[in-house]
Amino acid sequence: MDMEEYLSIGKAAKILGVTPKIMRLLTKRQVGFGTRCVVYARVSSAKQSRDGNLERQKERLLEEAQKRGYDPVLVVAEQASGINDKRRGLWRVLHLAEKRGFDVLLIEFPDRLARFGYRYLTEYLRAFDVRVETARDMPPASFEEELTRDLITILTVFSARLYGRRSKGFRKKITDTIQEHHEKGGESPFGHSHEDPDSAAP
Known part of the structure; x- marks a missing residue:
């Protein structure tokens, strides 16, 4: 009798004398x-x-x-x-x-x-x-909440970098610009000559 090249899980389990469930586990392991x-x-x-x-x-x-x-x-x-x-x-x-x-x-x-x-x-x-x-x-139902948290982290990191620059060179540049306008008798570029450069800058 010719043997089939491929056997179903049920037939293979019967030949080996095991249950189909065990045969499936063996197949997955293989x-x-x-x-x-x-x-x-x-x-x-x-x-x-x-x-x-x-x-x-x-x-x-x-x-x-x-x-x-x-x-x-x-x-x-x-x-x-x-x-x-x-x-x-x-x-x-x-x-x-x-x-x-x-x-x-x-x-x-x-x-x-x-x-x-x-x-x-x-x-x-x-x-x-x-x-x-x-x-x-x-993803699980909390995906949106976690994504929102990560987006806030991104904004926090970039804001920290931006304000870090502002506290040094960026702040000095604004202050120098205001002083230059005052010396020329012009109005502050931010609309009010006594405005704080930190609060006026974007």
Whole structure:
């Protein structure tokens, strides 16, 4: 009798004398057999970490790695903003990729890896034969709240830099301009000769 080249899960389970459920698990293990995986979990706030969100995210990813038959060689769980490019955990992942220490980076969804520049990171990892896989297609309901928090962080950083410049060279430039107008007998460029340059500047 000719043997079929491919067998269904049910037929293969019957031949091996195991249940179809066990056969499915064996099949999944075979698909990912030998695949070295890094699990990367991230939350942006200390509150999320305290509430157990980070731990639960890590556990979900480890469970997903097991389902896919991957062998986790590193688990990174960190609390940091998605726009922070100085994350220790992320840099640890990148350095391990450079050493070709794993094959798959498993994250819950793209935003966990980076708020901005996700494609740059995936292309960089691909250069070291590392592929990025996501466990979920859609972010959780708190996505909008976290995005708002990161946008506020961006505004805070740029505002600090702007006011930092103003407190030095920028402030001096405004003061010199006002003084020059006074010496020429002209009106202040801001409309009132006694106006504070800090409050008048945009």
